[in-house]
Structure formats: C-alpha cells, structure tokens
Amino acid sequence: MVNFEFSEDEIxxxxxxxxxxxxxxxxxxxxxxxxxxxxxxxxxxxxxxxxFAIPVPEEYGGMxxxxxxxxxxxxxxxxxxxxxxxxxxxxxxxxxxxALALFGQEEAKMEILPKxxxxxxxxxxxxxxxxGGSDVAGIKTVAKKVGDxxxxxxxxxxxxxxxxxxxxxxxxGFFFIAKTEKAVWSHKRITAFALLPKWNGKIKxxxxxxxxxxxxxxxxxxxxFTLENFEIEDKYRIGEVNKGFYLVLQGFNIxxxxxxxxxxxxxxxxxxxxxxxxxxxxxxxxxPIASFEGIxxxxxxxxxxxxxxxxxxxxxxxxxxxxxxxxxxxxxxYDLNLPVAMAKLKAPEVTTRIYEEVLKWFGAYGYTKDCNxxxxxxxxFSYTIGAEGAQNIMRYIIARDVxxxxxxxxxxxxxxx
Amino acid sequence: xxxxxxxxxxxxxxxxxFDKEGNPILDSCPKVMGEADKCAxxxxxxxxxxxxxxxxxxxxGSSKEHYRILRDAYAMGVDKAVIVKAENSEKLDALTxxxxxxxxxxxxxxxxxxxxxxxxxxxxSSVIGPMLASLLGYKLLANSDxxxxxxxxxxxxxxxxxxxxxxxxxxxxxxxxxxxxxxxRIPTIKDILRSKKKPIxxxxxxxxxxxxxxxxxxxLTRYVVPRKRIKIDATxxxxxxxxKLLKMLEExxxx
Numbered sequence: 001m002v003n004f005e006f007s008e009d010e011i012x013x014x015x016x017x018x019x020x021x022x023x024x025x026x027x028x029x030x031x032x033x034x035x036x037x038x039x040x041x042x043x044x045x046x047x048x049x050x051x052f053a054i055p056v057p058e059e060y061g062g063m064x065x066x067x068x069x070x071x072x073x074x075x076x077x078x079x080x081x082x083x084x085x086x087x088x089x090x091x092x093x094x095x096x097x098x099a100l101a102l103f104g105q106e107e108a109k110m111e112i113l114p115k116x117x118x119x120x121x122x123x124x125x126x127x128x129x130x131x132g133g134s135d136v137a138g139i140k141t142v143a144k145k146v147g148d149x150x151x152x153x154x155x156x157x158x159x160x161x162x163x164x165x166x167x168x169x170x171x172x173g174f175f176f177i178a179k180t181e182k183a184v185w186s187h188k189r190i191t192a193f194a195l196l197p198k199w200n201g202k203i204k205x206x207x208x209x210x211x212x213x214x215x216x217x218x219x220x221x222x223x224x225f226t227l228e229n230f231e232i233e234d235k236y237r238i239g240e241v242n243k244g245f246y247l248v249l250q251g252f253n254i255x256x257x258x259x260x261x262x263x264x265x266x267x268x269x270x271x272x273x274x275x276x277x278x279x280x281x282x283x284x285x286x287x288p289i290a291s292f293e294g295i296x297x298x299x300x301x302x303x304x305x306x307x308x309x310x311x312x313x314x315x316x317x318x319x320x321x322x323x324x325x326x327x328x329x330x331x332x333x334y335d336l337n338l339p340v341a342m343a344k345l346k347a348p349e350v351t352t353r354i355y356e357e358v359l360k361w362f363g364a365y366g367y368t369k370d371c372n373x374x375x376x377x378x379x380x381f382s383y384t385i386g387a388e389g390a391q392n393i394m395r396y397i398i399a400r401d402v403x404x405x406x407x408x409x410x411x412x413x414x415x416x417x
Numbered sequence: 418x419x420x421x422x423x424x425x426x427x428x429x430x431x432x433x434x435f436d437k438e439g440n441p442i443l444d445s446c447p448k449v450m451g452e453a454d455k456c457a458x459x460x461x462x463x464x465x466x467x468x469x470x471x472x473x474x475x476x477x478g479s480s481k482e483h484y485r486i487l488r489d490a491y492a493m494g495v496d497k498a499v500i501v502k503a504e505n506s507e508k509l510d511a512l513t514x515x516x517x518x519x520x521x522x523x524x525x526x527x528x529x530x531x532x533x534x535x536x537x538x539x540x541x542s543s544v545i546g547p548m549l550a551s552l553l554g555y556k557l558l559a560n561s562d563x564x565x566x567x568x569x570x571x572x573x574x575x576x577x578x579x580x581x582x583x584x585x586x587x588x589x590x591x592x593x594x595x596x597x598x599x600x601x602r603i604p605t606i607k608d609i610l611r612s613k614k615k616p617i618x619x620x621x622x623x624x625x626x627x628x629x630x631x632x633x634x635x636x637l638t639r640y641v642v643p644r645k646r647i648k649i650d651a652t653x654x655x656x657x658x659x660x661k662l663l664k665m666l667e668e669x670x671x672x
Contacts, residue, residue, distance in 0.1 A: 008485060012492070012609050019603045050605035063606045 004311075010072060013065070017073045020049050021080035029081035033375045036218035038086055040167060046086075047119020051077070052093040055325065056101045061114025066325055067254065070094040071261040071317040078265025082376035085219025087265060088387075091258035092124040092160055096175045099251030100194060102324055103239045108194050115170045122172035124161040125255065125388070126195060127248055130224070133158060134390045136177070137187035137245060141227065143178035150193065150232040152178055152206075155224065158386070162209045162223030171198025175251055177244045192244030194236040197225065206230035216378025250333050253340040255388045257316040260347035263380045264313060267306050267351035270376055274299065274358045289361065298357055305350045312343035338401040345394035348383035355380065418470040418588070421528040422461040423518055423545070424454040424490060426476060426483050426506075427538040450486040453534030455493075457594040459601040460564050461532050462494035468566055473497040473525060477517055478506035484617060491612035492604035499525065499618045503629050513629060515548035520625040522553055529588035530571065535560050535595040546593035556586040559593045645669075 006014065024045055032038055046052065054070040056062020063069075074094070078087035097116050100123065101109055115121035129139050141154025156176075165172040176195035197207040207230055211223040239247045278290035278299065290296050316339045323331040355377035359366040366373055384391055400408045429449045434442045450458070464470040474490035476483050479502045487498040501517055503509060522528055531553075536543040543560075550557035558564075561573035571592060572585040604612070622629045647665055651658035666672045 009609060009613060012485070012489065012604075013606055016603050016605070016609060023600075023603070048605075049603065050607055054606060058607075064610060065606050069606065 006068075006072075010069060013069055014072045014076060016049075017051065017076040018080075020046075020051070021077050025077060025086055026080040029083060029086070030372060030375070032081065032085055032219040033083040033217070033379075037163075037221075038089055038219045040169075042086070043089070043164075043168070044119045046090065047117065050117075051090055052119060053097045053101075053113060053117035054094050055098045055321075056113055056117065060101050060109045061117045062097065062101065063117070067098070067257065067317040067320040068314060070098075070258060071313055074258050074261040075265035075268070075313075078262040079269045081219070082266040082269040082372075083217045083219060083379035084262045084266050084376070084382075085217040085379065087262035088160065088217060088259075089122075089164070089220050091255065091262055093122060095255035095258050096123050096125050096251060098254055098324070099175055099247070100238065102250070103192070103247045104194060105235055105237065107235045108238075112173075112194055112196070116172065120168060121170040121199075122161045122165045122168055123194075124159065124172075124174050125248075125251065126156045126159045126174035126176045126225075128156060128158045128386075130155055130157045133386055134393050136248065137190065139177060139179060139190065141178045143180050143191060143193065143232065145180075145234075148234050150178075150234065150237070152193075152195075152227045152230045152232055154178065155226045157224040158212070158222055159224060160220055160222055160387075162225060163211045163221035165198050166203070166209065168198075170201060171196065171203070173197055173199065175238065175248065177248050180241055180244075187245035189242050190244040190248075191241050192238035192247045193232050194238060195227075195230075195232060196236065197230075204230065214382075216375070216382060217380075250336075252388055253316075253333075253336045254320055256340050256344040256394075257313060257320060259383050259388050260309065260313045260316070260343040263348045263351040263383050264306060264309050266376045266380050267309075267347075267354045270351075270354050270358045270373065271299075271303060271306060273373070274361055277362060295361060302350070302354050302357060305346075306354065309343070309347040309350045312339065312346050316340045316343040337397050341389075341394040341397040341401075344383075344389060345391055345398065348380060349391070351380045352377070352384050418464070418468055418529045419526060420461045420464055420470040420472045420530045420532065421518075421522065421526065422454075422457050422472060422474050422490070422495065422532040423534075424458060424474060424476050424486055425451050425534065425537045426478055426480070426486050427451040427454075430538050448482045450489055451534050451538040452596040453536060453538070453594055453598075455534075455601040456596050456598045457532040457534050457592075458490050458493050458495065459599045460592070460594050461530075462602070463599075464530070464566060465494065465496070470530070471496050473499060473528075475499045475501065475518070475521060477501045477503050477509070477514060479504055487617050488609075488612040488615070489604070491615045492608040493602055494608075497618070498615065499620060501620050501622060501625070503622050505629065509629055511542055511544045512548060513627065515545055515552055517622060517625060517627050517629075518545070518549050519552040520627055521620070524620070524625060527589065529590075531555070531589075531591045533591065533593050535593040543593070546591050550591035553589070553591070556590045557593075558584050558586055558590060560595055561592055562595050562597045564592060564594065564598060 050063045051073055053062035054065040055067045058064040074087050074091045077090050078084050093116055097113055116123045143150040143152045173196035176193045177190050179189055180191040181189035206228045209223055209225040211221050214222055279288050281289050319336055319339055322328045359373050365371050426448050429447045433446050436442055461472045465472045472495040474495040491498055533546045558573045560575040562576050563574040565572050570585045570587045571590055575582045649658050649661050
C-alpha cells in the first residue's frame, strides 16, 4: 500500500511550525543574515516551541516525534528564512542529537540531550579537518586513552556552531570523531565522542576556536578549532572504541536528509516569489511574463524537479523512522545510504538551479540587494559544495550501491600498513 | 471555577481562493478553528493557568475536522472536550446553536464563565454570545478586546466605533472574545501528540432535548463593496499627486 499523505499529526505539526516561523522567524530573517547571528532569544523560543531534538525520545528530553516531523519543521523554517541559517541551526540540533540518542551512553544522553532540546545548548558535528572533509577515514586528530579519560590533540575545520556554543548559556558541542589507533588511513580505527568544549557554562581548557567569514547564510557561524591535550571523559564516548566511523556515517544519513529538507524549503520560497512575480509583472501590452513559454515552461520544469526532490527527502526521512524509531526489521541502516544520497544530491542542486532562474526572471531587480533572492541563493549554494557530504560523495555512494562496490573503487576500505 | 469555550469549524480565511466573479471557492478551502474562537480558547486557558479554572471546549458538528479542532483546543490546554454530534451543523440557525449551548450548561455545568468568539470567521453574525447570555440569564461582556479576572470579577475593554468601553461583571457571565484579544499560543509538538490520545465526549442534540431543524436560506443578498480603482499619475508632480490622493481618500471616508 502506497500512501503519499501526511498524517493528521504531521499536518497539525506543520501548521504549528508554519505559524511559529511566520510569527517569529520571517520578520527577522533578513536582519539575521545581515547581522550574521540568530538572536539567542529566538533560539530559546525555538527550544520552548519544541523545534529541537524532535525525533529524540522523550525520556532523553526530546520531543518524541519522528524524522518526518523533523524534516517538516526544517522545511517550514527554511521557507521563512530562505537564507537557511535558522533551518541549519535547527537541522543540526535535530539530526545530531538523534545520532547521540541512538549510539551514545546513557549518562551522556541524559546529561546532554535535555539541554539541547530546550535551546540552552548546541549539538552539531565536528568531523572535517583542514586537509579535507570527504575523506572521513583520513582524519588526523588523535584521541589517546589515559586512565579513564581520553586526551585529544588535533584540529577541526569548517564546523557549524563554533560561535554559538560560546554564546549559549550552557554551551554545547559536537558529535566528534578522532583516531584512536596509530594507523593513518583506516575507517576501522576511529572512535566517536560527544565533544563539549563549553559545558555547564564553562569553556574547557585546550580548546581554541576561530570563526570564518562566509559568503552566505551568515546567521549561523562556521569556524574551526584546535584541541591541545583536551580531556574527554569516557562517558562521552559514543559507541564502541574503533567503531566511530560506522556511527558517524549513520549520523550523516540523518543529517543529510535534513540538509535536503532545508534547501527545498528555501527553493519553495523562491518559486512562490517567482509565481507571484510572473503572474503580476506585465510587459509587452500588458502580458504577464508567465505568458511567455520560455519562462512558464522553465517554471514548470523547476516546479516538477522541486516536487521530485521533496519526495526523495520525505522517503529518506520515512525510511530513517522505520529503521531507528519503529525499528521495522525490514529496514537496515545500510539501506539508508542510497535514498539519503539521492535526496542530498538532488535537493541542493535543484534549489541552486531554481535560484539562478528566479533571479533572472526578476531581471535587474533580482540582482539588487533589496530583492533578497541572493540571500537564499548564496545560503543554499553551500549545500552543493559540502556540508554533511560533498555532492561527489553522494554520487559515489549511489554508484557504489547500484553498480556494486567491486565495480566502483571503494576508497575507504583500503588500509595502510 | 468552571469555564466553557465554544468553538466553530470555519474556513481558513488565509487560504480562500476566489473565482473570476469574486465568489469564494469554498469546496477546496481547508477548514480550521475560527480566529476569534482561537482567542477565546486562549482566554479560557489563561484563566485556567491564573485562576485554576477547569476548561471544557465544545463544538457542534460531526465531521473529522470537528474532532480535529477539539484536539487543537486540547493541544492549547483545555481539560475536556465535548462534541455535540449534529449531522447538519452548518445549516442550523443561531438560536438552535445557542439553545444547544444553553442546554449543555445545564448538563455539564453550570459554568461560571462561557467564552465564545465575538464572531465566526465565515458568517460573523455575532449573535451566539448575546443569545446564550439571554437564554441563561447570564451577564454579557461582548466584543472584548482585553480581558482580565481580578477580585472575582471579569473586566473587559471593548472597542466600538464610538470609543472604548470598560465593563466588568462577576460570574456567571458570557464573554465574547475578538480576534484582537490576544496572540493565541502555538501548540508544541508534544501538545499535538498528546492531544490525540485525549477523550472527546460525544453528545447528541436529542440527548440535550434539542430538535435540530434545518434552516434554509431563501433570499440571501450578498453585500459586496464594489472595487473602486482611481488612477493618480505621480510621474510629473509627486506633491500634487499626494494632495490629490489624500483628498480622494478623505472623500471616500477612508481618512
């Protein structure tokens, strides 16, 4: 039985997020992009509204919802902040808390997740390093067990939320990976941790952050940090030692789905603006621009592509729910790779194409800063580059899944002596 | 204190589309709780939070959407929900609706305060509150923009064409709430998920001893303000154009 309808709960939830976003996010989105920060009181309000940790079980302070609901929330938020800064803040604090809830230790989950859910702390992802992000297995940051603690040394780069965790009252941190054995090139020697550089309001020693300046979605910070003899208690280890690679990839599947949801929300906003413009802007003896097929056919194509991308997103979210939340034995974590990669490949690229066309339809006005379309364009463009996985990695995953890993060279299983 | 809030299923005014003649296309329009009714629920829930009132929400109708707006009221914080299952609720006249609510007051109440929206988003007849107060012999605080409960009294501010009225009354009272009265809370995901598990008590109009006669409208005159378009050319002399615009707006009684 195929059912493409959202349930009544999902529709009521969507309406509530829409109302919230209309009331509290839409009036501020340009200012958020202009000033380069999401006001802390908005983050707190989002926490009170239950927009973080949506798929996390209630016993850990989460909302007890689903990934489909998280995707709905992220899409709606992005529609009302098409620069996607607020949506990205929300998606990180939905996706990575779920990964922690699935794989973390009980004590750490009870300690961290309620604070993330309430909006008092941030919880994102820190895997990328200066030498590259796509080669997850090739990270150089090292964690060494000394007594009952881990001593970490290394550097992470292009990490979202570096400034926010310094500013939030409780702080926060990241789903973090480090090498736990000496090998340079192995996915089997990586361990995951909850790294909390600022916790209970205090910055821990050994953490030095920097914030980068980016070209878009300025509301959420991107930066990097070094770790020098930074101590992590063993209770914050996520999963077994040397099994972190498999866990972070599962986390990526969750977060990638939400990244795709954010871009389609922004794209929907752009197409809605275009719809209004193309039907009311009149040229050549009062003809609406939409009456020219060069434009209306392109609109039709992009509209169709966006709808296709939405199906990918919600199918991936639905599969994640079946895999981890309802735990249907038919669904295996490994089977998520393909649908998630397709959603993450399709959605940001369709979105960028939509912005490119819509900007042109708006003519010279589209190119002005008054028009604000550029904010959505630059913000979502980030996700055609990387963020939770580069597009070529998505292509690689799809090719590997469909053509087989023997036909497609499997770059990450190779081990070096 | 016991409070009742009556809500109506109505068209989502933000999503109504119009045909070429300017008639609303209602078949495909989603239905929601009325705007003023939402504010009435908000007032009832605030009374619960501030004065410990026990709040019951009621709607009249039998469709899936009627159940949904009661779950929405639960999500906003009411304690109980009742549906009066009238098959033909859209065709009932205002007096029958008021009689149903009055009879419900005897069956489930008596309520110290009954909140209703000052007017429904669709018909906006604004007569249910006054009729209900009259049937029950309750005091009426109509068209309330601001509502407070102090020293055992309800105090309201009502804005009418000729100015603001400040009124107060001690219970029992019927209060009609405008859509300006407050900013209704937005239910959280937890509120929404919990609300679907809560019971909705079903009562039939005949249980209340009410005969639900359908009322057929014979002559309904649509009053539509004709759209006027006046073009003022501002390309040459802006100041003159502004003067002209102001004069015209004044003539039209807009300013």
